Amino acid sequence: METVSENRAFGGVQGVYKHHSHSCHCDMTFGLFLPEEARDGPVPLLWYLSGLTCTHENAMVKAGAQQWAAEQGIAIVFPDTSPRGEGVADDEAYDLGQGAGFYVNATQKPWAPHFNMWDYIAEDLPSFLQEEFPIDMSRQSICGHSMGGHGALTLAMALPGRFRSVSAFAPIANPTAAEWGRKQLRAYLGDDEAAWAAHDSSVLMRDKGFDGPLLIDVGSDDQFIDLLRPEALAGAITERRQPATFRLQKGYDHSYFFVSTFMEDHVAFHAEALYAD
Amino acid sequence: METVSENRAFGGVQGVYKHHSHSCHCDMTFGLFLPEEARDGPVPLLWYLSGLTCTHENAMVKAGAQQWAAEQGIAIVFPDTSPRGEGVADDEAYDLGQGAGFYVNATQKPWAPHFNMWDYIAEDLPSFLQEEFPIDMSRQSICGHSMGGHGALTLAMALPGRFRSVSAFAPIANPTAAEWGRKQLRAYLGDDEAAWAAHDSSVLMRDKGFDGPLLIDVGSDDQFIDLLRPEALAGAITERRQPATFRLQKGYDHSYFFVSTFMEDHVAFHAEALYAD
Numbered sequence: 109m110e111t112v113s114e115n116r117a118f119g120g121v122q123g124v125y126k127h128h129s130h131s132c133h134c135d136m137t138f139g140l141f142l143p144e145e146a147r148d149g150p151v152p153l154l155w156y157l158s159g160l161t162c163t164h165e166n167a168m169v170k171a172g173a174q175q176w177a178a179e180q181g182i183a184i185v186f187p188d189t190s191p192r193g194e195g196v197a198d199d200e201a202y203d204l205g206q207g208a209g210f211y212v213n214a215t216q217k218p219w220a221p222h223f224n225m226w227d228y229i230a231e232d233l234p235s236f237l238q239e240e241f242p243i244d245m246s247r248q249s250i251c252g253h254s255m256g257g258h259g260a261l262t263l264a265m266a267l268p269g270r271f272r273s274v275s276a277f278a279p280i281a282n283p284t285a286a287e288w289g290r291k292q293l294r295a296y297l298g299d300d301e302a303a304w305a306a307h308d309s310s311v312l313m314r315d316k317g318f319d320g321p322l323l324i325d326v327g328s329d330d331q332f333i334d335l336l337r338p339e340a341l342a343g344a345i346t347e348r349r350q351p352a353t354f355r356l357q358k359g360y361d362h363s364y365f366f367v368s369t370f371m372e373d374h375v376a377f378h379a380e381a382l383y384a385d
Numbered sequence: 386m387e388t389v390s391e392n393r394a395f396g397g398v399q400g401v402y403k404h405h406s407h408s409c410h411c412d413m414t415f416g417l418f419l420p421e422e423a424r425d426g427p428v429p430l431l432w433y434l435s436g437l438t439c440t441h442e443n444a445m446v447k448a449g450a451q452q453w454a455a456e457q458g459i460a461i462v463f464p465d466t467s468p469r470g471e472g473v474a475d476d477e478a479y480d481l482g483q484g485a486g487f488y489v490n491a492t493q494k495p496w497a498p499h500f501n502m503w504d505y506i507a508e509d510l511p512s513f514l515q516e517e518f519p520i521d522m523s524r525q526s527i528c529g530h531s532m533g534g535h536g537a538l539t540l541a542m543a544l545p546g547r548f549r550s551v552s553a554f555a556p557i558a559n560p561t562a563a564e565w566g567r568k569q570l571r572a573y574l575g576d577d578e579a580a581w582a583a584h585d586s587s588v589l590m591r592d593k594g595f596d597g598p599l600l601i602d603v604g605s606d607d608q609f610i611d612l613l614r615p616e617a618l619a620g621a622i623t624e625r626r627q628p629a630t631f632r633l634q635k636g637y638d639h640s641y642f643f644v645s646t647f648m649e650d651h652v653a654f655h656a657e658a659l660y661a662d
Contacts, residue, residue, distance in 0.1 A: 116606070117642035169641065172449045175649075329393070364446065365394035372452075 109240060112137065118178035119144040122168065127236055131227035132191035138233065139168040139186035140241065143178045152182045152247035152382035153237070154375065155271075157189075157229065159254030160288075161207045164188045167253070172368040176375035182382060183243055187233055189255065191222040203288065204295055210283075211259030212307050214296035223296060229263060230270075249378040251275040253367050254336070257324075258283060261309035261341075265318050273381035275323035275374045277367045278330055282310040282340035288332070310337070313344035322352035323377045325370045327360030386517060389414065395455035396421040399445065404513055408504035409468040415510065416445040416463035417518065420455045429459045429524035429659035430514070431652065432548075434466075434506065436531030437565075438484045441465045444530070447641040453652035459659060460520055464510055466532065468499040480565065481572055487560075488536030489584050491573040500573060506540060507547075526655040528552040530644050531613070534601075535560060538586035538618075542595050550658035552600035552651045554644045555607055559587040559617035565609070587614070590621035599629035600654045602647045604637030 112124040120143040129136040145151050154177065158167050167173065168186045177184045190209035197218035199205035209225035238245050250271045252260035257279025264274035283289020284304045293304040305311045322345070326338045338354075345352045360366040389401040397420040406413040422428050431454065435444050444450065445463045454461045467486035474495035476482035486502035515522050527548045529537035534556025541551035560566020561581045570581040582588045599622070603615045615631075622629045637643040 115638055115640050115642040116604070116636040116646075118646050122642050169447050172452065172645070174642075175449065175645070327393070359393040361392055363392050365392040365399050365451075368449070368452070369393075369395045 117141065118174050120146065120174070120178055122174060124164065129191070129228055129232050131224040131232040132222050134191045134193050134196055134222055136191065136228065136233075137164050137188055139164045140237070141174045141177055141184045142241065143181050143183065145181040146183060146242045150242045150244035152249075153243045153245070154182055154184045154378050154382070155229070155248065155250040155252075155260065156184055156186050157211065157250070157252030157256030157259040158186065159189070159252075159256050160203050162189050162256075163207070166364070167367070170364040170368065171371055173371050173375060176372050180375060180379035182375075182379060183241070185233070185237060187229060190225060196222045204292060208255065208292065210255060210292045210296060210307070211262065212293070212296050216296060216298050219296050225259075226263070229259065230267060247272065247382045249273040249382055251277070251374055251378065252279065253277040254332075254362065255280055255288070257281070258309060262307050262312060265309065265312040265316050266306065268319055271320070272384070273321045273323075273378050274318055275377055276325075277370065277374070278326050278332070278336055278362050279309065279324065279338070279341070280336055282308060282337035284308040284311065285340065286335050286337050288335040310340040310344045313341060313348055313350060317348045317350045321377065321381055322350060323374060324352065324354045325357055326355070327362060327366045328356050328358050329360060330362045332362050394418065395451050397423065397451070397455055399451060401441065406468070406505055406509050408501040408509040409499050411468045411470050411473055411499055413468065413505065413510075414441050414465055416441045417514070418451045418454055418461045419518065420458050420460065422458040423460060423519045427519045427521035429526070430520045430522070431459055431461045431655050431659070432506070432525065432527040432529075432537065433461055433463050434488065434527070434529030434533030434536040435463065436466070436529075436533050437480050439466050440484070443641070444644070447645065448648055449645040450648050450652060453649050457652060457656035459652075459656060460518070462510070462514060464506060467502060473499045481569055485532065485569065487532060487569045487573060487584070488539065489570070489573050493573060493575050496573050502536075503540070506536065507544060524549065524659045526550040526659055528554070528651055528655065529556065530554040531609075531639065532557055532565070534558070535584075535586060539584050539589060542586065542589040542593050543583065545596055548597070549661070550598045550600075550655050551595055552654055553602075554647065554651070555603050555609070555613055555639050556586065556601065556615070556618070557613055559585060559614035561585040561588065562617065563612050563614050565612040587617040587621045590618060590625055590627060594625045594627045598654065598658055599627060600651060601629065601631045602651075603633055604639060604643045605633050605635050606637060607639045609639050
């Protein structure tokens with residue numbers, strides 16, 4: 109592990125670290141905020157999965173999450189959104205390839221050897237965090253923004269018992285039916301749409317649901333709302349009678365100004381689940 | 386005026402605007418957060434002056450100030466740190482020219498025609514804000530970071546009655562005696578050091594002081610502390626018996642992680658002065 113940087117923040121430490129990912133077959137960089145309490149023993153962990161074009165850094169500097177994590181005594185990890193570096197495939201489009209891993213394991217060329225973000229988030233990075241940092245892996249929750257909201261929702265539903273609560277800011281909620289989704293699922297997983305369903309939170313919500321609390325915020329003026337299709341997820345939540353809070357926030361758009369405005373609510377929501385029992 | 390962007394944030398609006406500056410003889414861009422209360426009438430104003438290399442954008446996205454301004458019902462303006470654009474002089478160094486205006490009116494070539502950041506902050510931008518936005522100009526306070534802390538302190542002391550309170554994060558506190566200062570003051574104001582004293586907050590503190598409350602935070606692990614010379618300002622404050630709170634924050638550095646950690650305190654400090662009487 110290489111320590112890229114460590115800055116004191118809100119009584120804790122905002123670190124940036126680089127490690128070798130066995131899933132992605134390359135070095136990966138992530139941010140980790142550890143609150144002051146981590147000096148005395150393991151603390152709960154909140155995952156924050158970022159959206160298209162982001163690295164580990166965007167939310168770390170713009171979402172204003174650390175202050176609330178410090179207040180609650182929980183750690184937050186900010187993974188990158190794709191493999192990167194020499195020999196890693198890419199595409200000219202902002203929404204495919206590097207910065208756009210979509211939290212799946214790619215089976216198609218040229219993505220297959222490195223683009224295994226599902227395994228990276230589900231297996232590789234958790235193992236590494238458990239070994240290297242004072243984190244209580246029995247207390248994990250997950251959230252994300254846009255493509256990261258998609259990742260948070262699909263991982264939470266596919267890994268029952270892993271995460272105590274899940275939330276999303278403006279998630280890509282129905283990728284099998286929108287251009288933010290169909291393009292990437294086809295590129296990474298191939299033409300057989302049956303393989304896509306495991307990566308659509310609206311489909312998963314209908315089929316499985318989530319055994320825990322769920323919080324979704326979407327801005328009513330989100331400029332990408334037609335690509336996100338929150339109505340599909342809202343419909344699935346309602347049909348399933350999934351315990352959830354789904355909020356349309358008047359006048360807000362897709363930006364980090366929207367995310368940071370409601371971050372306090374999301375961290376408090378997860379803290380309640382993380383400290384239950 | 387050109388509206389570059391407007392995003393809803395914390396119940397208010399984070400705008401970015403471009404206007405023609407009479408002082409700097411070029412177009413200037415600034416950020417302005419207006420809280421929800423501004424829809425009903427004029428609100429108090431907090432100035433945030435940024436440091437070397439920054440534009441209007443850095444603090445706007447990284448300092449986490451809007452949430453506290455929203456809570457207090459005050460506006461925050463984020464000016465740029467220098468003139469920019471075609472025909473505006475620059476230097477290869479990060480600490481001279483564009484991004485490094487140092488809040489002075491340059492008298493020397495090649496800076497003299499455009500680099501009038503003192504007048505821009507003291508006269509030009511206030512007039513513009515008063516004309517265009519619902520701001521109560523009888524209620525203003527000022528803060529800043531690093532070079533912006535220098536600007537906030539010198540403007541506050543040089544313009545008695547203008548600002549009700551002043552604060553700084555890791556200010557360049559004694560620029561006539563440090564390499565962050567001597568280089569720029571010589572370039573902008575010439576070799577006669579007598580002209581520099583009006584832009585040294587430690588000198589101004591000895592000579593005039595500030596008629597209001599003052600708050601200073603400096604990280605004990607600030608990597609630039611030898612260039613900032615906070616000890617000179619602390620000495621001057623003490624000798625003058627200036628009412629002030631001066632804090633060395635253990636383990637913090639010069640970054641926005643430091644600034645954002647203590648932003649809540651600074652905004653609350655200014656709000657108390659802005660709402661007095």
